[in-house]
Amino acid sequence: MLKRLLLTGAGGGLGKMARQRLGHLAETLRVSDIADIGPAGPNEECVQCDLGDARAVELLVEGCDGIVHLGGQSVEDKFSVIANANIHGVFHLYEAARKKGCKRIFFASSNHVIGLYTQDQHLDHTAPPRPDTLYGVSKHFAEGLAQMYHHRFGIETALVRIGSCFPKPVDRRMLATWLSPDDFVSLVERVFAVPRLGCPVIYGVSDNDDCWWDNSHVSYLGWRPKDNSAVYRDEVYAKAPPPAKDAPEAYYQGGLFVVEPIREE
Ligand code: NAI
Ligand code: 15L
Numbered sequence: 001m002l003k004r005l006l007l008t009g010a011g012g013g014l015g016k017m018a019r020q021r022l023g024h025l026a027e028t029l030r031v032s033d034i035a036d037i038g039p040a041g042p043n044e045e046c047v048q049c050d051l052g053d054a055r056a057v058e059l060l061v062e063g064c065d066g067i068v069h070l071g072g073q074s075v076e077d078k079f080s081v082i083a084n085a086n087i088h089g090v091f092h093l094y095e096a097a098r099k100k101g102c103k104r105i106f107f108a109s110s111n112h113v114i115g116l117y118t119q120d121q122h123l124d125h126t127a128p129p130r131p132d133t134l135y136g137v138s139k140h141f142a143e144g145l146a147q148m149y150h151h152r153f154g155i156e157t158a159l160v161r162i163g164s165c166f167p168k169p170v171d172r173r174m175l176a177t178w179l180s181p182d183d184f185v186s187l188v189e190r191v192f193a194v195p196r197l198g199c200p201v202i203y204g205v206s207d208n209d210d211c212w213w214d215n216s217h218v219s220y221l222g223w224r225p226k227d228n229s230a231v232y233r234d235e236v237y238a239k240a241p242p243p244a245k246d247a248p249e250a251y252y253q254g255g256l257f258v259v260e261p262i263r264e265e
Pocket of ligand 1: 049
């Protein structure tokens with residue numbers, strides 16, 4: 001069991017669920033966000049912190065032997081917003097981990113690192129990145145940063161390219177990208193249970209019938225996703241007629257992110 005697990009982004013959609021379901025992994029769960037997420041529950045510590053503030057992040061990481069890093073900008077935005085949370089923020093986190101001796105991190109990367117591949121392409125961890133947005137580029141930056149801290153300083157990171165982690169899939173693309181909350185939790189559990197993690201890219205996706213991504217290189221983790229989006233297929237199909245075959249949401253793995261405008265500043 002970990003002594004103190006840091007959960008960043010605890011005020012977000014995924015973070016709220018993780019806060020409820022990951023407490024058993026550590027004696028103390030330190031939950032953090034830029035937003036106020038207090039009060040602390042039993043065995044919890046709450047720390048309000050902007051990831052863009054290097055000194056605050058160093059204090060945040062102090063005393064933690066594991067991190068589930070969900071905090072940051074989670075969709076496309078102006079470059080300044082992406083840069084603060086996802087570029088400066090992730091650098092501050094790894095620097096703090098190095099200085100304070102935290103050796104294992106679950107990093108919420110994203111399918112938008114490979115969003116410009118088409119939906120008929122099957123990818124494994126060797127596929128060269130094709131980010132679809134500044135957001136996707138920032139996640140790729142973080143993956144590279146984690147590799148550097150692994151090979152130079154021995155910090156292990158699960159680089160989890162999450163597909164779409166929501167209670168259920170809500171559109172046709174998500175029939176392929178859906179990661180169920182239960183499968184997310186079981187993946188975090190395996191990441192902190194295995195004796196040797198390394199720094200692998202892992203596709204964060206359930207055992208869906210529709211499948212673009214291959215995780216066979218990380219079978220050593222013993223992670224076996226159990227849910228399948230197919231049980232929601234009829235519900236999803238009933239919502240809306242299929243988009244045109246060449247519509248971005250039907251053509252690219254990143255869906256509509258690929259047509260996001262580039263926002264300067
Ligand atoms: P979210 O947007 O609901 O939560 C992100 C949290 O990070 C928010 O509570 C926000 O206040 C916090 N945050 C933003 N900027 C910050 C800063 N400068 N300092 C400290 N905290 C800050 O996003 P969600 O859906 O919960 O996703 C969590 C993580 O997983 C994100 O990093 C996202 O990029 C990643 N992800 C999520 C996917 C999903 O399907 N939910 C898919 C792929 C990746
Ligand atoms: C992401 O990276 C986002 O954080 C999430 O909000 C979803 O848009 C997800 O990707 C997705 O592609 O469905």
